[in-house]
Amino acid sequence: MTEQLKQIDQHVVQWLMQMKQEVPKMLADMDLQTKTSRFDLVTNVDKSIEQSFEQLLTAQFPEHQLYGEEAHHDTEKLREGYTWVLDPIDGTANLVKQQDDFCIILALFYNGEPVLSYIYDYPRQKLFQAIKGEGVYLNGTLLSPPPIMALKDSMISFNNKVLNDETMHDLLDASFGYRLIGACGLDSAKVFTGQFGMHIHTNAKPWDIGAQFLFAEMLGLKMTNFHQEPIDFIHGGPFIISNPGCYEQTLEILLQKGGYEK
Numbered sequence: 001m002t003e004q005l006k007q008i009d010q011h012v013v014q015w016l017m018q019m020k021q022e023v024p025k026m027l028a029d030m031d032l033q034t035k036t037s038r039f040d041l042v043t044n045v046d047k048s049i050e051q052s053f054e055q056l057l058t059a060q061f062p063e064h065q066l067y068g069e070e071a072h073h074d075t076e077k078l079r080e081g082y083t084w085v086l087d088p089i090d091g092t093a094n095l096v097k098q099q100d101d102f103c104i105i106l107a108l109f110y111n112g113e114p115v116l117s118y119i120y121d122y123p124r125q126k127l128f129q130a131i132k133g134e135g136v137y138l139n140g141t142l143l144s145p146p147p148i149m150a151l152k153d154s155m156i157s158f159n160n161k162v163l164n165d166e167t168m169h170d171l172l173d174a175s176f177g178y179r180l181i182g183a184c185g186l187d188s189a190k191v192f193t194g195q196f197g198m199h200i201h202t203n204a205k206p207w208d209i210g211a212q213f214l215f216a217e218m219l220g221l222k223m224t225n226f227h228q229e230p231i232d233f234i235h236g237g238p239f240i241i242s243n244p245g246c247y248e249q250t251l252e253i254l255l256q257k258g259g260y261e262k
């Protein structure tokens with residue numbers, strides 16, 4: 001299967017490089033809309049990227065299914081055969097407000113198991129790429145698993161608006177420091193490289209975390225819900241991706257004193 005995955009990978013990387021040329025044109029004519037609230041944003045960039053990837057699948061892999069953030073939400077057969085999970089722009093608020101810190105998250109599952117994953121940090125032109133049975137790469141250079149890191153030595157990442165104050169300060173006191181990029185794919189990628197010890201998302205959607213399954217598996221990271229249980233790639237939910245050295249202590253702090261919820 002590895003050779004087949006490599007062939008699919010070549011088409012996807014070629015498409016991502018095409019996006020490198022197309023996204024500036026989309027940004028120049030960006031149209032902003034809101035979905036459920038003034039903080040839940042969507043742009044023509046999100047929609048155009050998803051439509052472009054759908055066109056690639058129609059042309060090259062018509063038997064593949066697409067499960068995207070902006071459309072294609074029929075979940076009935078997503079565990080059968082090839083299914084792509086796509087967040088066309090992760091960090092839309094960052095794109096709109098900063099024109100920085102956003103990425104494309106893309107993953108392929110075969111019969112429910114992750115086999116290809118991509119996080120494309122567009123502003124910095126960094127492509128994180130994982131091929132099942134082959135390796136994890138950053139711009140074509142093989143990545144090794146990060147060193148084991150204790151929580152006291154780790155930068156940690158979470159949305160401070162969704163943790164109660166006591167839990168948040170306990171995590172801050174136990175760790176080395178706190179950072180948040182505000183795009184789940186980019187915060188997670190910092191865990192891949194050992195720059196962060198962990199990243200928490202309390203309400204992760206499937207497209208926020210679709211790529212992280214394979215990266216975690218191949219880099220020896222922990223990726224579960226807050227009760228150390230596997231996450232369903234179709235439904236998402238509370239999520240941690242963590243260096244194994246700080247995983248258990250992080251969850252112990254997160255769930256003590258009545259839990260993390262406000």
